[in-house]
Amino acid sequence: MENKIIIVTGIPGVGKSRVINDAMNLTKNKYIIKTFGTEMFNIAKKESLVKTRDDMRKLNNETQKTIQVLAAKNISKASEISNIILDTHSTIETPNGYLPGLPIDILTHLIPKTIVIIESDEKDIIKRRQNDSNRKRDNDSIIAIKRHQELNRSFCAAYSMFTDAILTIITNKEDKSIETAKKLAKILD
Amino acid sequence: MENKIIIVTGIPGVGKSRVINDAMNLTKNKYIIKTFGTEMFNIAKKESLVKTRDDMRKLNNETQKTIQVLAAKNISKASEISNIILDTHSTIETPNGYLPGLPIDILTHLIPKTIVIIESDEKDIIKRRQNDSNRKRDNDSIIAIKRHQELNRSFCAAYSMFTDAILTIITNKEDKSIETAKKLAKILD
Amino acid sequence: MENKIIIVTGIPGVGKSRVINDAMNLTKNKYIIKTFGTEMFNIAKKESLVKTRDDMRKLNNETQKTIQVLAAKNISKASEISNIILDTHSTIETPNGYLPGLPIDILTHLIPKTIVIIESDEKDIIKRRQNDSNRKRDNDSIIAIKRHQELNRSFCAAYSMFTDAILTIITNKEDKSIETAKKLAKILD
Numbered sequence: 001m002e003n004k005i006i007i008v009t010g011i012p013g014v015g016k017s018r019v020i021n022d023a024m025n026l027t028k029n030k031y032i033i034k035t036f037g038t039e040m041f042n043i044a045k046k047e048s049l050v051k052t053r054d055d056m057r058k059l060n061n062e063t064q065k066t067i068q069v070l071a072a073k074n075i076s077k078a079s080e081i082s083n084i085i086l087d088t089h090s091t092i093e094t095p096n097g098y099l100p101g102l103p104i105d106i107l108t109h110l111i112p113k114t115i116v117i118i119e120s121d122e123k124d125i126i127k128r129r130q131n132d133s134n135r136k137r138d139n140d141s142i143i144a145i146k147r148h149q150e151l152n153r154s155f156c157a158a159y160s161m162f163t164d165a166i167l168t169i170i171t172n173k174e175d176k177s178i179e180t181a182k183k184l185a186k187i188l189d
Numbered sequence: 190m191e192n193k194i195i196i197v198t199g200i201p202g203v204g205k206s207r208v209i210n211d212a213m214n215l216t217k218n219k220y221i222i223k224t225f226g227t228e229m230f231n232i233a234k235k236e237s238l239v240k241t242r243d244d245m246r247k248l249n250n251e252t253q254k255t256i257q258v259l260a261a262k263n264i265s266k267a268s269e270i271s272n273i274i275l276d277t278h279s280t281i282e283t284p285n286g287y288l289p290g291l292p293i294d295i296l297t298h299l300i301p302k303t304i305v306i307i308e309s310d311e312k313d314i315i316k317r318r319q320n321d322s323n324r325k326r327d328n329d330s331i332i333a334i335k336r337h338q339e340l341n342r343s344f345c346a347a348y349s350m351f352t353d354a355i356l357t358i359i360t361n362k363e364d365k366s367i368e369t370a371k372k373l374a375k376i377l378d
Numbered sequence: 379m380e381n382k383i384i385i386v387t388g389i390p391g392v393g394k395s396r397v398i399n400d401a402m403n404l405t406k407n408k409y410i411i412k413t414f415g416t417e418m419f420n421i422a423k424k425e426s427l428v429k430t431r432d433d434m435r436k437l438n439n440e441t442q443k444t445i446q447v448l449a450a451k452n453i454s455k456a457s458e459i460s461n462i463i464l465d466t467h468s469t470i471e472t473p474n475g476y477l478p479g480l481p482i483d484i485l486t487h488l489i490p491k492t493i494v495i496i497e498s499d500e501k502d503i504i505k506r507r508q509n510d511s512n513r514k515r516d517n518d519s520i521i522a523i524k525r526h527q528e529l530n531r532s533f534c535a536a537y538s539m540f541t542d543a544i545l546t547i548i549t550n551k552e553d554k555s556i557e558t559a560k561k562l563a564k565i566l567d
Contacts, residue, residue, distance in 0.1 A: 065542070091545070094544065096492065096564070096565055097492060097494075097544040097545050097546030097547070097565070098538070098544065098545045098546070099544050100538050100539050100542060100543075100545070102539070103539055103540075104539060104540050104542070105542065107539075114285065114286060147547070150531075151531060151535060151545070153339075153340060154343040154531060154532040154536075155535045155538070157340060157343035157344045157346070157347055157535070157536075158343075158350075158535055158536040158539040158540075159539060160287070160289050160292075160344070161289050161292055161293060161296075161344060161347040161348060161351065161536075162292075162293050162347075162539065163292075164254070164289060164292035164293070164294065165289075166283065166285055166286040166287065166288050167280070167286050167287045167289070167340070168285060168286030168287070169286070169287075169336070186285070187285055187286070303474065303475060305475075342528075342529060342532060343532040343535070346529060346532035346533045346535070346536055347532075347535075347536040347539075349476070349478050349481075349533070350478050350481055350482060350485075350533060350536040350537060351482050351536075352481075353443070353478060353481035353482070353483065354478075355472065355474055355475040355476065356475050356476045356478070356529070357474060357475030357476070358475070358476075358525070375474070376474055
């Protein structure tokens with residue numbers, strides 16, 4: 001039996017981390033959670049390119065892309081000894097637009113079995129974001145969130161075409177986080 | 190003149206088979222209809238891997254993908270001697286999510302001239318599915334059908350980007366099947 | 379510092395040309411505007427394949443694709459000496475369906491930093507098209523325009539996946555063209 005890479009995506013405020021943690025306790029299989037951003041930070045820190053998470057944004061484009069590919073390779077390597085849940089973003093919203101989270105250079109190294117999109121109602125996302133004091137809120141209108149979630153489906157369709165991964169959409173309803181985790185656990189089984 | 194491969198997709202219940210058959214009688218060109226699932230079954234049967242259509246689902250993932258690529262190669266070969274209508278799915282809805290019907294490994298062998306999506310009103314699809322006794326109905330809500338049709342557009346956009354195929358969307362209206370067939374026939378001409 | 383290719387797309391009637399011209403005057407960087415269609419025409423004319431713009435449509439499919447790739451290579455070459463704004467279409471609406479404007483053969487030569495989609499309200503698009511006497515109006519219903527703009531987002535998501543380009547969507551509101559140009563200028567800076 002080969003190990004699986006399951007990519008779990010969702011925009012900030014869908015409640016992704018909690019759902020992933022709950023699903024880990026519900027599935028009968030063993031998984032290691034890898035967070036793409038953390039993997040990248042660890043590489044950059046080890047290479048003495050950054051000290052803090054915030055420094056990551058100051059790296060030039062090319063360095064960032066090199067680190068991104070190294071992170072993908074590390075995760076792929078980790079999948080040789082364990083099933084992996086890869087916690088990441090389909091796209092990252094920046095002031096200049098949507099940055100693809102899984103461009104072709106990354107997907108070439110990371111062939112997932114399944115790509116999961118966790119979605120929520122726009123109003124629930126806004127509520128969760130308002131309760132998250134770490135987050136600056138610049139683009140939290142219902143229209144902007146709806147657009148971001150719709151676009152992510154399109155990006156994930158392209159990722160799925162390229163990797164032959166199954167695309168799964170799970171709706172995380174307010175106060176039903178455990179139901180969502182059960183659905184994710186079924187994918188992990 | 191080179192032969193054409195026209196891929197015709199549409200979710201169960203859009204009335205695809207009937208439209209294809211009617212269009213075949215209306216176009217001035219000659220086509221052979223290939224159904225991707227049937228091509229795969231014929232290969233698996235010949236290799237003594239299965240006896241019935243139902244056995245196909247029991248094949249492991251890797252075997253299924255090998256057969257899928259062989260089917261694509263056969264269809265590509267068939268297109269050397271005739272125009273082909275390839276009757277298949279943009280995505281297949283499974284309990285674990287949407288499986289891409291035309292991932293990159295398949296499209297590499299099958300360069301279509303046009304990818305057609307036949308769509309219908311969600312209510313019409315539900316009605317047609319209810320009249321189809323062969324089908325188990327597990328996910329036939331208007332919302333689920335709407336989502337599936339929307340997702341298929343995204344997948345087909347990615348397929349079109351990768352193959353440079355024209356993407357055509359045709360709406361099959363209730364009791365207007367012959368109008369739809371005429372539109373498809375125009376694509377086949 | 380490397381030069382940038384910024385691809386700017388938008389369906390006929392969104393007011394793209396005016397926005398691009400205004401943005402050119404607002405950005406602090408220097409850009410050359412290349413229009414994909416014009417690049418193709420210049421190549422075909424130089425090779426004595428066509429005399430007028432209208433002749434382009436009469437070229438066979440294979441010749442058109444060869445010219446398309448040559449145009450992409452020229453634009454890529456031009457980007458060695460200047461930043462480029464590439465004015466083109468995500469998809470081209472034809473009587474047979476949507477033709478991808480940036481298929482993989484083109485994107486292989488043209489790696490953009492950013493892909494911009496300029497969108498407008500469907501009603502504003504219809505109004506602008508009605509004032510454009512050069513244009514024949516065959517498919518200008520609100521539904522058709524909405525569908526075209528939605529599809530273009532899906533195509534651009536696939537283009538972005540393949541090139542790692544940032545995807546930016548800018549809405550051009552009626553009588554707010556200069557605001558749109560300011561947003562585009564920010565991308566060009």
